[in-house]
Amino acid sequence: MTTKTDKIDRLAELTAARAEPEHGLGLWREAFRRLKRNPMAVSGAVIVLLFLVIAILAPWLAPYDPEARTWDHEVFQNQNIFVGPRAENWLGLDNAGRDELSRIIVGARQSLLVGVVATGLGFAVGALLGGLAGAAVGLGGRVGQRVDAVIMRVVDMLLAMPSLLLAVSVAAILGPSLLTVMVAVGVTQVPIFARLLRGSMLAQSHSDYVLAANALGVKRRRIVLGHIVPNSLGPVLVQGTLSLATAIIEAAALSYLGLGNPDTSYPEWGSMLADAQRFLSGAPQLAIYPAIVIIITALGFTLLGEAMRESLDPKLRK
Amino acid sequence: MLRFIVRRLLQLIPTLFGLSILLFVWLHRLPGGPEAAILGDRGTAQQRAEIRTTLGLDEPIWVQYGRFMKRLASLDLGTSIQSGRPVTEEFFTRFPATVELALTAMVIATVVGIPLGYLAARRRGGLLDFGAVTSSLVGICVPVFFLAYLFKVIFAVNLGLLPSSGRQTPGIDATHPTGFYVLDGLLTGEFDASWDAFAHLILPGLALSSIPLAIIVRMTRASVLEVLGEDYVRTAEAKGLQENTVRVRHVLRNAMLPVVTAIGLLTGGLLSGAVLTESVFAFGGIGSFIRTAIDFRDYPVLMGFIMLIATTYVLINLLVDISYSVLDPRVRVR
Amino acid sequence: MSLLTVDELTVTFTQRGKPDVRAVDGVSFTVDQGEVVGLVGESGCGKSVTSLALMRLLSGRNVKIGGSVVFDGIELLKLRSEEMRDLRGSQLAMIFQDPLSSLNPVVPIGVQVTEILTRHRKLRGEAARKEAAVLLEKVGIPDPTRRLREYPHQMSGGMRQRALIAMAVACAPRLLIADEPTTALDVTIQAQILELLKELVDSQGTALLMITHDLGVVAGLCDDINVLYAGKVVEAAARRPLFAAPTHPYSVGLLNSIPRLDAPRGEPLKPIRGSVNDNIAWADGCAFAPRCDHYTIECLQGPPALTEALTGHRYRCVNPVTTHEPPAVIATEDGR
Numbered sequence: 001m002t003t004k005t006d007k008i009d010r011l012a013e014l015t016a017a018r019a020e021p022e023h024g025l026g027l028w029r030e031a032f033r034r035l036k037r038n039p040m041a042v043s044g045a046v047i048v049l050l051f052l053v054i055a056i057l058a059p060w061l062a063p064y065d066p067e068a069r070t071w072d073h074e075v076f077q078n079q080n081i082f083v084g085p086r087a088e089n090w091l092g093l094d095n096a097g098r099d100e101l102s103r104i105i106v107g108a109r110q111s112l113l114v115g116v117v118a119t120g121l122g123f124a125v126g127a128l129l130g131g132l133a134g135a136a137v138g139l140g141g142r143v144g145q146r147v148d149a150v151i152m153r154v155v156d157m158l159l160a161m162p163s164l165l166l167a168v169s170v171a172a173i174l175g176p177s178l179l180t181v182m183v184a185v186g187v188t189q190v191p192i193f194a195r196l197l198r199g200s201m202l203a204q205s206h207s208d209y210v211l212a213a214n215a216l217g218v219k220r221r222r223i224v225l226g227h228i229v230p231n232s233l234g235p236v237l238v239q240g241t242l243s244l245a246t247a248i249i250e251a252a253a254l255s256y257l258g259l260g261n262p263d264t265s266y267p268e269w270g271s272m273l274a275d276a277q278r279f280l281s282g283a284p285q286l287a288i289y290p291a292i293v294i295i296i297t298a299l300g301f302t303l304l305g306e307a308m309r310e311s312l313d314p315k316l317r318k
Numbered sequence: 319m320l321r322f323i324v325r326r327l328l329q330l331i332p333t334l335f336g337l338s339i340l341l342f343v344w345l346h347r348l349p350g351g352p353e354a355a356i357l358g359d360r361g362t363a364q365q366r367a368e369i370r371t372t373l374g375l376d377e378p379i380w381v382q383y384g385r386f387m388k389r390l391a392s393l394d395l396g397t398s399i400q401s402g403r404p405v406t407e408e409f410f411t412r413f414p415a416t417v418e419l420a421l422t423a424m425v426i427a428t429v430v431g432i433p434l435g436y437l438a439a440r441r442r443g444g445l446l447d448f449g450a451v452t453s454s455l456v457g458i459c460v461p462v463f464f465l466a467y468l469f470k471v472i473f474a475v476n477l478g479l480l481p482s483s484g485r486q487t488p489g490i491d492a493t494h495p496t497g498f499y500v501l502d503g504l505l506t507g508e509f510d511a512s513w514d515a516f517a518h519l520i521l522p523g524l525a526l527s528s529i530p531l532a533i534i535v536r537m538t539r540a541s542v543l544e545v546l547g548e549d550y551v552r553t554a555e556a557k558g559l560q561e562n563t564v565r566v567r568h569v570l571r572n573a574m575l576p577v578v579t580a581i582g583l584l585t586g587g588l589l590s591g592a593v594l595t596e597s598v599f600a601f602g603g604i605g606s607f608i609r610t611a612i613d614f615r616d617y618p619v620l621m622g623f624i625m626l627i628a629t630t631y632v633l634i635n636l637l638v639d640i641s642y643s644v645l646d647p648r649v650r651v652r
Numbered sequence: 653m654s655l656l657t658v659d660e661l662t663v664t665f666t667q668r669g670k671p672d673v674r675a676v677d678g679v680s681f682t683v684d685q686g687e688v689v690g691l692v693g694e695s696g697c698g699k700s701v702t703s704l705a706l707m708r709l710l711s712g713r714n715v716k717i718g719g720s721v722v723f724d725g726i727e728l729l730k731l732r733s734e735e736m737r738d739l740r741g742s743q744l745a746m747i748f749q750d751p752l753s754s755l756n757p758v759v760p761i762g763v764q765v766t767e768i769l770t771r772h773r774k775l776r777g778e779a780a781r782k783e784a785a786v787l788l789e790k791v792g793i794p795d796p797t798r799r800l801r802e803y804p805h806q807m808s809g810g811m812r813q814r815a816l817i818a819m820a821v822a823c824a825p826r827l828l829i830a831d832e833p834t835t836a837l838d839v840t841i842q843a844q845i846l847e848l849l850k851e852l853v854d855s856q857g858t859a860l861l862m863i864t865h866d867l868g869v870v871a872g873l874c875d876d877i878n879v880l881y882a883g884k885v886v887e888a889a890a891r892r893p894l895f896a897a898p899t900h901p902y903s904v905g906l907l908n909s910i911p912r913l914d915a916p917r918g919e920p921l922k923p924i925r926g927s928v929n930d931n932i933a934w935a936d937g938c939a940f941a942p943r944c945d946h947y948t949i950e951c952l953q954g955p956p957a958l959t960e961a962l963t964g965h966r967y968r969c970v971n972p973v974t975t976h977e978p979p980a981v982i983a984t985e986d987g988r
Contacts, residue, residue: 156333162587163590164590164593165593165608165624165627168593168608169612169620223650225586252461252464253462254463257594257609279474280471284471287464294464295456295459295461298459299456302458302459
């Protein structure tokens with residue numbers, strides 16, 4: 001006959017073996033844990049990290065000066081003679097006899113800068129408008145509703161304009177410059193962020209747990225700061241990551257329309273791609289290289305953003 | 319239903335009103351003006367002033383705005399500074415081209431995207447699913463103008479399969495009662511002209527469809543996956559219904575709801591993409607005309623075109639809302 | 653011969669990177685022609701999964717089903733899916749727990765009723781609509797012709813469940829499976845729906861497999877009762893012996909946890925401590941041991957066998973409750 005302690009120990013051992021290991025993790029920690037296991041997120045993160053490293057270390061990574069026309073005597077664009085990849089120039093030369101690889105590497109900086117500043121701008125203004133509207137609705141009352149209606153009308157107006165036309169008119173007003181590209185792309189992001197933040201704030205404030213917090217007498221300010229804002233932030237963060245991808249592509253489109261940065265002392269993927277279209281039959285690689293890096297970078301941000309969306313969505317959790 | 323439509327149309331008025339003020343102030347702050355574009359660098363100060371006076375640009379901006387609104391009341395958007403023709407006429411000769419292009423792209427995107435998204439969801443985790451998800455993720459990231467150029471070089475220039483630019487082959491002499499070239503040919507019986515116009519639409523249409531296609535595939539897939547897990551699909555299966563009935567009536571019917579909304583929202587992006595695609599294929603739509611209008615500071619054209627585009631966009635979304643309420647009885651419009 | 657014989661049914665869910673979950677672990681029971689059988693247990697005990705497995709509604713690569721299910725001499729688990737489709741809705745029908753989510757929100761009720769008539773009884777057009785109205789009338793929906801045009805969201809919870817029942821009995825099936833049909837409804841409606849089910853089953857001679865966590869429902873309705881715990885049948889008996897002399901400590905706990913009107917005021921309820929998640933693998937011993945007041949070290953020495961008493965009363969316990977607690981008297985309105 002065994003003793004009573006044996007009995008308890010054996011049971012404890014067996015139950016412990018069946019215990020759920022992932023009990024009681026926070027939303028964000030759990031989301032991060034899921035992200036780490038998602039191949040989409042990992043590949044996106046690797047691309048984004050690589051892009052960041054290249055952009056930051058560009059001057060040291062580039063084998064040559066991206067502007068030096070060291071080999072221009074070898075290139076005759078009017079006769080369609082271009083130099084392809086070779087030992088000293090891994091990606092060959094561009095139409096002005098410059099090292100293509102160095103231009104691509106240094107070009108990462110401009111794309112990063114445009115992407116980050118434009119998205120930051122779009123987010124700042126959009127979040128301000130959306131947050132204001134959301135808060136106004138949250139405060140309620142006739143005044144709150146008015147404020148919300150006015151802000152959202154403006155946002156809807158921005159949304160009613162095709163985003164590229166919006167960017168083109170901004171670019172036309174400010175005149176071509178690097179700042180113009182950033183502002184023009186940023187403006188197109190404003191209505192997206194505004195709608196998103198307001199929408200998710202409203203959804204949150206109507207959710208059962210906010211009602212419950214209200215019923216428990218939690219202070220209004222604590223509900224907004226402690227519940228509504230953190231829970232609305234997820235979608236905004238996702239949109240921010242996705243917007244970085246759009247910003248890089250739209251900046252390229254502006255360059256293509258001739259509204260890019262006229263200062264050519266720094267190479268930029270969009271204008272490289274736009275310029276190269278002239279030689280597409282003779283030297284398709286000159287268009288394909290910048291196109292590929294644009295696509296890969298945008299893909300990196302998209303993958304990361306989509307994976308984040310999935311991991312934050314409670315409906316998709318399992 | 320009728321009251322809903324009327325109310326939505328009435329709501330359009332303040333939106334357009336606000337947009338017009340915003341645009342007016344905005345556009346008139348553009349550096350330079352039509353006189354610079356007309357005269358180039360040679361004009362004297364006096365010539366410039368003369369042109370500004372004839373165009374009424376020397377008056378205070380609110381007077382100009384007042385005149386604009388007065389004309390608008392009689393549905394007159396003014397005359398183009400570049401061509402001297404009425405803005406509405408300029409718009410409606412070019413609009414059908416853009417509509418044709420956008421419609422082609424949307425048809426490609428939905429006809430390919432919805433079945434593909436459905437199949438990907440049904441075979442979740444399979445090869446087709448992986449392919450559909452991957453290519454749609456890449457599809458969103460490819461710049462439209464690059465894709466357009468690539469198509470043009472490969473299929474038109476190198477392989478010579480399809481025309482590389484324009485809306486119809488120059489030699490063709492066809493009448494255009496509506497301005498929709500494909501439709502015109504069918505109406506007048508000039509089927510070869512129809513076919514020719516259609517061939518001109520294929521490449522730009524394909525390029526333009528890339529982004530909506532990618533989005534529709536992903537949305538359909540996600541939506542079908544969600545619906546497949548719903549209790550009512552299980553009920554339908556428990557009733558022993560034929561697979562096709564379950565598929566169409568119970569799965570697709572519900573899964574299409576969010577996709578329909580997305581299609582409405584995508585039209586805005588489609589118009590943006592059209593500007594780029596039109597310029598690659600020298601397709602004479604509104605996109606390319608707006609580009610030159612900006613360079614020319616053609617204020618009436620810019621004002622008119624952008625407002626007409628915004629109206630179109632709002633109307634499309636109204637259409638989407640109406641079809642949504644037909645598809646989903648829970649959202650009965652009030 | 654029984655209408656339905658379930659023998660050693662197992663359902664295992666597999667997921668990459670996670671251990672397999674055996675939701676149903678060797679369940680056996682039978683349902684005779686016209687009989688009402690209860691499948692009772694807490695949420696998570698595998699009762700719903702059992703019912704879905706019977707109907708072959710568990711699909712996907714990550715589900716493995718073993719054992720055998722014989723319906724009217726046919727092995728259901730080996731049928732081709734097209735043949736199963738012909739049986740579902742006509743021979744075997746099912747009613748689900750949540751009537752709102754179980755009805756297609758964008759299709760009128762009428763279509764959802766007529767589609768099953770078209771499928772199995774080849775009724776079309778006006779004939780199908782007439783029959784659908786008759787069915788709605790039969791399940792107690794007033795003004796059926798108008799209701800046929802309505803959408804699920806326009807009806808009340810009770811009406812929706814009646815509509816679902818109408819669909820289930822549309823082809824006079826031989827076996828009706830009801831998975832918690834009253835859980836999502838108001839108490840007053842619950843009684844009506846149970847009454848309706850009983851009437852339909854009696855009048856059509858349909859056998860009913862009632863899946864519930866509510867012993868009150870079982871007491872008023874079922875001829876035979878199977879108590880499930882962690883995927884296994886832990887006790888099976890006819891209604892009277894089960895309520896009069898529950899043998900497995902889990903059944904005893906379930907009966908004791910029912911609030912009783914004749915109990916002295918202020919007496920606390922007696923819940924079973926812990927939750928379904930506090931279990932151990934059947935391979936190691938009795939899964940109920942961590943929550944059991946009667947367990948000894950013997951309970952932890954391998955899976956307990958099913959003991960069958962002469963009366964047909966079966967229980968899976970090494971320390972059955974011998975000194976019976978006062979039998980829970982539950983009012984049963986019929987005298988069967």
